[in-house]
Amino acid sequence: MHNYIEDKLKLRFVAFGFIICLLAVSFTASQAQKLDIDYTLPENVKGVFKKKEYKFIIDQTINTISKRHKVVAVKNGAIVFNAEGDLANFNFYDLLYKCTDYGKKSEWETVIDDYVNSVLSSIEARNQIDLYNFETIKDRLAIRLYPEYTFARYDSLDQLIYRSDLEGVYSMLMLDLPETFSPIYKEMFEAWNVSEDDCFKIAQQNINKQDVHKEQYELETFTGDSIKMYFLANDDYAASYVLGLQNNSPELVGDWGSIVAIPNKGIVNLCPISKDNAFDFVPFIQRLIPVISQFHDQHPQPVSKDFYWYYKGEFTKVNLSQDEHGNTTVIAPYGLGELMTVQE
Numbered sequence: 039m040h041n042y043i044e045d046k047l048k049l050r051f052v053a054f055g056f057i058i059c060l061l062a063v064s065f066t067a068s069q070a071q072k073l074d075i076d077y078t079l080p081e082n083v084k085g086v087f088k089k090k091e092y093k094f095i096i097d098q099t100i101n102t103i104s105k106r107h108k109v110v111a112v113k114n115g116a117i118v119f120n121a122e123g124d125l126a127n128f129n130f131y132d133l134l135y136k137c138t139d140y141g142k143k144s145e146w147e148t149v150i151d152d153y154v155n156s157v158l159s160s161i162e163a164r165n166q167i168d169l170y171n172f173e174t175i176k177d178r179l180a181i182r183l184y185p186e187y188t189f190a191r192y193d194s195l196d197q198l199i200y201r202s203d204l205e206g207v208y209s210m211l212m213l214d215l216p217e218t219f220s221p222i223y224k225e226m227f228e229a230w231n232v233s234e235d236d237c238f239k240i241a242q243q244n245i246n247k248q249d250v251h252k253e254q255y256e257l258e259t260f261t262g263d264s265i266k267m268y269f270l271a272n273d274d275y276a277a278s279y280v281l282g283l284q285n286n287s288p289e290l291v292g293d294w295g296s297i298v299a300i301p302n303k304g305i306v307n308l309c310p311i312s313k314d315n316a317f318d319f320v321p322f323i324q325r326l327i328p329v330i331s332q333f334h335d336q337h338p339q340p341v342s343k344d345f346y347w348y349y350k351g352e353f354t355k356v357n358l359s360q361d362e363h364g365n366t367t368v369i370a371p372y373g374l375g376e377l378m379t380v381q382e
Contacts, residue, residue, distance in 0.1 A: 131338030179241035180214035259321035270306035295349030301333035
């Protein structure tokens with residue numbers, strides 16, 4: 039029974055491709071005839087890549103993977119290949135994002151080969167980990183944030199370990215492996231005999247130890263004034279790092295909390311709220327709306343376009359309204375409004 043569950047888990051563990059790291063491919067004409075390949079350009083990269091460029095990335099990735107594993111198909115923006123008897127399914131968005139950093143197409147082949155091989159090595163190393171031994175994997179526990187709509191077309195959400203810390207966003211319990219993150223399925227989790235709360239607590243402690251870049255900015259408002267804001271950056275951990283803000287960066291939390299924006303997994307913008315700058319969060323939000331929208335839309339792993347009030351470890355969505363002239367009204371969350379009323 040254990041072997042059956044383990045085999046079933048391994049298949050799911052590798053096949054959750056839209057969350058795991060993304061790949062790309064190149065292959066010969068004879069290979070192409072044997073594979074079911076979909077070269078349809080994904081909506082979120084139209085205008086960034088031409089069809090010929092996207093095809094080149096797919097073909098080069100197939101070529102690289104084929105040197106180590108058998109490629110089965112390419113469809114829906116993902117590659118399916120056989121990894122030691124298990125089917126692995128990966129999508130391309132992270133790799134596409136990396137290719138945008140290199141303007142010369144001549145450099146893409148090396149970028150693709152290096153990235154694909156690093157991910158394949160990570161998969162092979164992962165197969166050596168005892169997934170049922172909690173002591174072995176507890177230091178690898180992590181949390182990743184994903185918008186709820188990411189899972190709209192998948193029916194496996196009930197098999198994952200997650201919670202909702204922010205409205206419209208899922209906090210997913212993951213394993214932090216070299217070059218990739220992998221979801222934790224309930225079959226594995228139940229074998230640990232550890233509560234979800236304890237797992238999330240350990241995962242957050244692991245994330246709090248990560249090196250996240252923090253920088254202060256003076257943000258100029260539409261009226262010409264300036265307000266203090268902060269920028270957090272880490273390609274893998276910035277978004278989940280903010281879940282533990284009170285513990286890992288108490289200096290970024292004001293007397294009345296902070297307004298937080300998490301447009302994608304690698305960036306966080308925030309504005310502390312204190313008695314002496316109680317209303318700075320309003321122009322902060324108004325000024326950053328287009329910026330957050332851009333950071334969200336142009337990233338392969340977006341999180342949310344919303345702004346949240348962080349106070350005593352909890353997040354409350356900030357509601358906004360816009361008139362016919364495009365002017366935005368910021369509606370303070372009820373709890374924040376109460377604090378401000380008491381102060382007055």
